[in-house]
Amino acid sequence: MKLKYSGLVIAGAVLISAGAMAGTGEPIKGGKPVPPKKFIDRANMDLSVKPGDDFFEYANGTWLKNNTIPAKETSWGSFMQLRDFNINAVQSLLKKAEADKNAAPGSVEKRVGDLYASGMDSVTIEKLGYTPIKPDLEKINQIKDLKGVLDEVVYMRTMGMGSPMFGFGVGQDSKNPNKMVVNFRQGGTSLPDRDYYLKSDARVQRIQNAYKNYITTLFTLTGTDEATAKKNAETVFNIEKNFATSQMSRVEMRDPQKTYNKFAVADFGKTIPELHVPQMLVELKAKGQDSVLVGQPKFFTDLNSMLTATPVSDWKIYLQWNLLRNSASFLSSPFVKASFAYSQVLSGQKVQTPRWQRMSSLTDGTIGELLGQLYVKEYFTPEAKARMEELVSNLRKAFEIRISKLDWMSDATKKKAIDKLHAFTPKIGYPNHWETYAGLEINRGSFFQNMRNASKWDYNRMISRLGKPVDRTLWGMTPPTVNAYYSPVMNEIVFPAGILQFPFFDPKADDAVNYGGIGAVIGHEMSHGFDDQGSQYDKDGTLRNWWTKEDRKKFEEKTAALGKQYDAYTILDTIHVNGKLTMGENIGDLGGLNVAYTAFKLTKQGQSNEKIDGFTPDQRFFLSFAQIWRGKKLAESAAQQVVTDPHSPEQYRAIGAPVNMDAWYAAFDVKPGDKLYKKPEDRIRMW
Structure with missing residues (x-):
């Protein structure tokens, strides 16, 4: 958080x-004063x-x-x-809003109640299975070349489908905090830390195996045969391990001077020509920028090499995995259970948190x-x-x-x-000023689409801050x-x-x-x-x-x-x-x-x-x-x-x-x- x-x-x-209060100010329980709290x-x-x-x-x-x-x-x-x-x-508020039949369209109660209700509609969610992401999986499958791979990376971000390869966002310029600026950051991995890819002790190996099993399971749930799914898991892990090798450690990233690197857009583009930065910024809806902040420049020069060294077929598997892992918790129970089975190995949690929670x-x-x-x-x-x-x-x-x-x-x-x-x-x-979420469409019968809409809306809100004064009320x-x-x-x-x-x-x-x-x-x-x-x-x-x-x-x-x-x-x-x-x-x-x-x-x-x-x-x-x-x-x-x-x-x-x-x-x-x-x-x- x-x-x-x-x-x-x-x-x-x-x-x-x-409880009701007695004249002494002591709460009443069963007709007798309750002893004061210790x-x-x-x-x-x-x-x-x-x-x-x-x-x-x-x-x-x-x-x-x-x-x-x-x-x-x-x-x-x-x-x-x-x-x-x-x-x-929170749940008591949500259940009350959900049950409010008189809530006016567009009201706070109506929108909150509808979103919660859509998430609790397990019957509809189970019927749909993984059909909400079938078109996206097929779209990725049709990619023919590296340009198609990069186009899909942009599409996934702007449509709220995930953030593959690297981190991207809009935030305050640390050396000019009255200005909002585009920033690029290291990313591309799914495990909690780069060390989970780079170390090989027994605990880390157990987590790596659970992660590969997780990847395998999600692919098989979408119709991939098990042998191919296992190969996909190795492909994903190896790509992400390459990303992890290029990442700064968490301790290194604590140095704000080390992670502050400003580039002219053209100059940054020259360091990673395969990414076509000027064109990508336009496609990411961040046109008109003269400079960008880059948290970890070496990560991006390494990414540039990875783009051409990694076969397009492998990138397609990696993109499908990003779609799967970012969608799993919004799909039917086999996907949710697979996600929990993996997280159990990381956390030790015995049973899944109740759906209402x-x-x-x-x-x-x-x-x-x-x-x-x-x-x-x-x-x-x-x-x-x-x-x-x-x-x-x-x-x-x-x-x-x-x-x-x-x-x-x-x-x-x-x-x-x-x-x-x-x-x-x-x-x-x-x-002092509440966010209205104007333009965010919420439908009581479409949980997955609600979450996709929310992610897309959030991306557009972030991008909309470029070129505007910093909003200090947020x-x-x-x-x-x-x-x-x-x-x-x-x-x-x-x-x-x-x-x-x-x-x-x-x-x-x-x-x-x-x-x-x-x-x-x-x-x-x-x-x-x-x-x-x-x-x-x-x-x-x-x-x-x-x-x-x-x-x-x-x-x-x-x-x-x-x-x-x-x-x-x-x-x-x-x-x-x-x-x-x-x-x-x-x-x-x-x-x-x-x-x-x-x-x-x-x-x-x-x-x-x-x-x-x-x-x-x-x-x-x-x-x-x-x-x-x-x-x-x-x-x-x-x-x-x-x-x-x-x-x-x-x-x-x-x-x-x-x-x-x-x-x-x-x-x-x-x-x-x-x-x-x-x-x-x-x-x-x-x-």
Whole structure:
């Protein structure tokens, strides 16, 4: 769920009591008052563990022992429990819209209800089988030459059928963020990361075999004999392996300077003459461009060689595969089951997510700003928005205090940092201007065509932004999303409505709980503006240095130390966290928790020592932070996360920032000899 921003990946929602209220404000259940919620519940903790030995276990250990991962999930914990509520909330809105016989044509309720209904119409979907893509498969089969191959690549993109060979899009120019520009990026692969093609250990081989079986199965489901289908799988894998060999690693792509390469259209075309770039841009509806951004130039020079070295017959198989894999989840159950069988090997998930849940998520992902209008009416109050605005303001003040007191940064750089902080644009809850999806045709009886229409519409919307002023009202997430993000080119922090819920926030919770939860999230997103990537963008969102040379060197020394800390953490005994890949998120956690703590200490509770349920205010603050990371993950998903996810595993997010904070040591009396103890001089103090 990423666009071009660094964000805190969170999924979930919160269960809000709908019971009647007694005069005391306590909810009624069965005629008796319900005991007040324990925001820090000892029943979830393992008090036999010393906090200084394993803070994650101390805060969450009993919960971890008493809970198992449901068969339909790959992980389980605070976020997943919240997500379950949220997806049920979304489904209730969708079912109501679906059943509304009086909804006016073109209304939000009608369009949302029709899209969901089409996805739930399994009878029609099963009858159709793979007939929705038969004409497209045959069209690819009729290709005669390389020109036909490239024409089909363009056709598939503009018609919403997939993105073969390379990445293509329209976005802000990082060095001129007021201009929208065409960008080309590496692509062409289907497995989650290039390493799945290039490595050969037992786990990777198992995934490769599952992937080839998946390709084989989808081809056989469209009438290809098994022997030919197996050959097709080898052909596809070998083409994609060539693409993978040419790709930058995820760590390399974290350098925004390295991935910023501007070319005149004619000059870029000369580096890849077989692609006929000037003509292709016209066919891609991006005519009139004088320059393009290219993320990974070497990938495209290699692609140029591949175009002629690979037989047209192989390219046809590759294009058919792209059509199949991009269509499978919208076709009949044999295709859906084949997709799940493959994903099981990657994730370890035991049973498939129920169809209603998949269709609810799909509706949100497709027309989320229509569904979002229904969501905020039901689940997001003006009071919640006002409280969130207050918290963001408090965190911004705390961040300025911390920057002003940094002992490693010069006054000149501090001023630029504070200017950038002041320039942050916060977006809270939902957009001020809703997307209407004008021109997107939705028909209750045509699920596959609805999804094709939506993809085509989305492509045309993206292309339409060329030549227009940058629209700073756009959102990269939908309102029901329990998540948040920071955009460096927009210099904005964004908090959809779905995140202002427990364990992040509860209006009845004490400040320690709210600042350790939502406060740390707000601080996390602010800190992304000053992480190893975001810190390379100035207050206007321009990729431009604003640091003194000496300050930048000191900052990089601190990031290197943080990287080593996370490199030392292991998953599944032998697999280590990648400190460079997770650097931005780790800085977000460290900076965010420090800023949240500073803001908390400005509150009345933060300045007191009054205990609640036996815990001091500072203890409750850190326990609140640790409990939002409560969770467990299947081994397969944990191993995949280390390769593909820029976020550290949950247990290390719970401890990685606190062990660098003096306040945590004081709160839990952590001393030399404790397993998590770090000497004061070794604690990493950044923001």
